[in-house]
Amino acid sequence: MKRKLAKYVILTFPLFLLNWVLLYGEDFSLKKNVKSILVLHSYHQGMQWTDSITKGIQQVIKSQPEEIDVFFEYLDSKRYLDVNHAGQGQIFNQKYKDRNPFDVIISVDDDALNFLAQNRNSLFANTPIVFCGVNQPLIEKVLRDTLITGVQEIPDIKETFSLIRKLHPNANKIHIVNDIYSETAKTNRKVTDSLKNQYPKEIAYLDTLSSEELKEKVSMIPEDDVILLLTFNQDRNKNFISYKDERRIVLSNASAPVYAVWDFFLGKGVVGGKIIKGKEQGILAAKMSLRVLEGIQPSKIPIVSHSQSSFIFDYRQLKKFGIANTALPTGSIVLEKPNSGYEFNERELFWVIFIFALLLTLVIILIQLVNKNKEAREALLIKQDYLEITLGQNILISKIVTFLNSTNDLSEVVNDVLNTITGSGHADKAFVFSLREENKIDKAIGLRYSENGEIVTDKEKEYWNFNIHRQLRLIFNKKNVVSSNLHEFSHNEQKFFQANGIKSIMLLPIEVRSKVNGVVGFAFASEHNWTPAEMRIFSTLTRVMANAWERNFQMNQYLSIEKQHGVALRLMERTSRLASIGVITGGISHEINQPLNAIKINTSLLLRQLKGEKNPLLKKLKSIDKGINRIDQIILQMRDYWVKPGLVEEDQVWVDLNKALQRSCSLVERNLKKENVRLHTQLAGTHLLIEGNKIQVEQIIINLLMNAIQAVKRTDKKDKIILVKTFKQYKSALLIIEDNGPGIPKEIGEYLFDPFFTTKEKEEGTGLGLAIVKAFVVRMKGHIRYENINGGGVRFVVDFNALEDEKVSITPNF
Structure with a gap:
């Protein structure tokens, strides 16, 4: 018995270890320190030059043994020449502010390098830069920077010009196609x-032509002249012209030979030239980046400033224009x-192929004659089976389409769809489950499973995800998974499917808006080809379900927009009411001031x-005078708070946070006494100047204090305490307000600052305060954040911009 147990452990332990590595090995690999590279392109994805440089970079990176993350960004400056890219810096700042800095940036073409020269300190400080595709003279700022190196793009226009004069000595003119708008075109023009x-x-x-004028001019160039194709990316009407369109315009209308200096112009009729390749630029830049990742300072890696071009020609165009290879x-x-051996034996090869084809045809004809009757009978039987299957399939699709079109909520009819499939005999089992939870329909579908025309309710989505995760990776890559006997699956996957009565299966991805949102499966209890x-039919059914899924998604989007519209209308109504309070407060304060002044005098x-x-009345009169001054102060603060809306929109000034806190505390003093709440303050120094607006700062403090008062009010604690602290921290002034109330439940934290979200009674709050x-x-x-305090209560922390040097002569807005 012990020997059998030991043998069982020895046999099963390696399988358990392998399964554990497959399931959890990927999680451990994530803990490695993966290097990252940002590739910043000047132009747009899909542009041949840009894509060829990308291929060169990827070729080098993919060949490395260690994993390297590569991120791509595009400035799109070729299609939008006059656009200021300052806004792009803000987008990058938002996009990458919470991730670790890149280890190196590959800058492609001039605009990207200029952008980084202006914005690197604010976006990617101290990050090394490797540039490529730069054909303008390097500015002094780049040359002095010890963290920048790279590869200059030096198209050999002069060499190609000399080549044209040599190959076409009788040419009257060399016509140069080059606009005058882009920086590359301007650099070309200087040469x-x-x-x-x-x-x-x-x-x-x-140069200064419209695209139609360019066609006309090119068509009028004599055959004896030559065309040199450079960059013509914008015509006289400011229309963008891609390199592909430029080549098509010129080559489809030219009768003269055409030469170029960039590889993306080759083919389709270009003779050749001294060609520079974008892919080579990418390879060189990627190799230099790897040296930077190895720890070599960019200043130790020389800038490549020599030409990387080669003489490249199209054989067909050489032959067309009578240019000998020896020239x-x-x-x-x-x-x-063409292969020289093929040229030499072209006639013999033609006859060999002809005779072989003739003999093959005769053999095929003989085979067809021998099997003619048999094939005819089989064809009729196949046709009959096909018609029967097609009729059944059409009926099935018609039923399913009827279900899906009967409602806008896919989750209501998905059970009927699956039961129809399994009940018709097209599959023993059918199931569908969502792979995402991004919207309402994804969550509503979950996992639905039908067997022999009935829904099975004991299947758990997470259990399926866990056991077929390897197949789901294929589904996420938009690949079908089809197996007639489960032999393609792992041992554990086979056991899982067999435990669910499945011996053959088909899994198809459900694509919604180019994303895989779910998977639909069809299975048999026995092996099935x-x-x-x-x-x-199953692909068609999957597409029909995907369409219904997308329609449901669009409907949910529409309802969400309608809901947001309603929230906006309610916000406008609330804002109007709040504005009315200011007017009423002004009138009330004016009416109170008149009798108050008489009493005061x-x-x-x-x-x-x-x-x-x-006199015994003297003490009481002093008390009355003190109360009158208190009322006067409160009225003045209320007028500042409600009756001066202009202050809310004024420019930012220096406000004393401590003074604002003291005024705000006096406004809520009555509420504190009413609810028996003790307020403790710990203020930093005498003055703590922040950049802001006095009225808005006071409203921030009042709203947070009122929330704290209402929070501690709901507790049974004997001591109800609110603590307010201010202190300076580097360039920030921090305001901290904490209470010993019940705290904020985790499930509502993400909605805390949303308009109209409130957990209070209707008469206690509107949901607008926070x-x-x-x-x-x-x-x-x-910035503002909150955190729950251990033992009960919540702490709100507001981070303001503080005055760095309090000795600077600035009059604060007290």
Whole structure:
């Protein structure tokens, strides 16, 4: 017995260890320190030059043994020449502020390097930069920077010009296609202008033209002339022209030979030239980046400033224009050149292929004649089976479409759909489950499972996700999983499916808006060879369900927008009411001030008359005078708070946080006494100046204090305490308000600052207090957060911008 147990442990332990590594090994790999590279492109994805550099970078990175994360960003400056990219810096700041800095940045083309030269300190401080594709002279700031190196893009326009003059000595003109708008075009123009000074009669420019005018001009160039194709990305009407369109416009209308200096122009009719390749630029930049990742300082890696171009030609165009290979420069590369052996034996090879094809045809005809009757009978039987299957499939699809079109809520009919499939015999089992929980429909579907026409309710989605996670990775990559006998699955997956009565299965992804939102499965209890007809019908059913899924998603989006519209209307109504309070407060304070002033004057007269006398009324008069001053102060603060809306929109000024806190505490003093709440304050120094708006700062403090009062009010604690602290921390001034109330439940934390969200009774709050607080704090470029306190209570922390040097002569807004 012990030997059997030991044998069982020895056999099963390796399988358990392998399964554990497969399931959890990926989690441990995530703990490695993975290097990261940001590739910042000047132009847009899909542009041939940009994509070829990307391929070069990826080729080098993918060949490395260690994992390297690569992120791509695009400035799109080729299509939008006049756009200021300052806003892009704000987007990058929001996008990458919470992640670790990149280990190196690969800057592609001039605009990206210029952008980083201006914004690196604020976005990616101290991050090394490797540039490529830069064809403008490097600015002094880049040359002096010890964290920048790279590869210059030096197109050999002069070499190509000399080559054209050599290969076409009888050409009257060399027509240069190059606009005058982009920075690359301007750099090209400087080179060609120097050539024009040497050969003024040989060069003609095609530059400030519309695309239609360019077509016309190119079509009028004589066959004996030559065209040099450079960059024409924007025509006279400011329309963007891609390199692909530029090549098409020129080559489809030109009768003269066309030369170029960039590899993306090759093919489709370009003769050749001294060609620079984008992929090579990417490879060089990626290799330099790897050296930086190894710890080598960029200043120790020399900038590559020599040409990386090669003479490359198209054999078909050389032949078309009668250019001999012997006239080409030594070491030239000739593309599309036919095999010399094939050229030599072309006639013999033709006859061999012809005779072989003839003999093969005769053999096929003989086989067809022998099996003609048999094939005819089989074809009729197949056709009959096909028609029967097609009829059944059409009926099934019609039923399912009827279900799906009968409602806008897919979750209501998905059970009927699955039962129809399994009840019709097209599959023993059918199931669908969502792979995401991004919206209402994903959560509503969960896992639905049907067997023999009935819904099975004891299946758990998480259990399925866990046991077939390897197959789900294929589904997420939009791949179908089809197995007739489960042999393609792992041992554990086979056991899982067999435990659920499945021996053959088909899993298909449900795509909604280019994302895989779910998976639908069809299965049999026995081994089953899936036919092409079954693949077609189940693929069609999956697409129909995906359409219904997307329709449901769009409906939920519409309802969400309607809900947001209603919230906005209620917010407008509440705002209007709050504005009315300001008007009413102004009137009330004016009416109160008139009798109050009379009382104040008479009290002052009585105090002066009784001064020095031992009258028992003197003490009471002083108490009355003190109360009158208190009322006057409260009215003044209320007028500042409600009746001066102009202050809310004024420019930011320096406000004394401690003074604002003291005024705010006096406004809520009555509420504190009413609820028997003790208020403790710990203020930093005498003055704590912050950048903000006095009225808004006081409203922030009042709203937070009132929330704290209402929170401690709901507790049974004998001592109800609110603690308010202010202190300076580096460039920030912190306001902390904490209470010993019940705290904030975790489940409502994410909604805490949303407008109209409240847990109070209707008469206690509107749900606007914290939303207004956050809006004011953000307007002052500050931050607010909250945290629950151990033992009960909550702490709100507001971070304001503080005056760095309090000795600076600035008059605070007290």
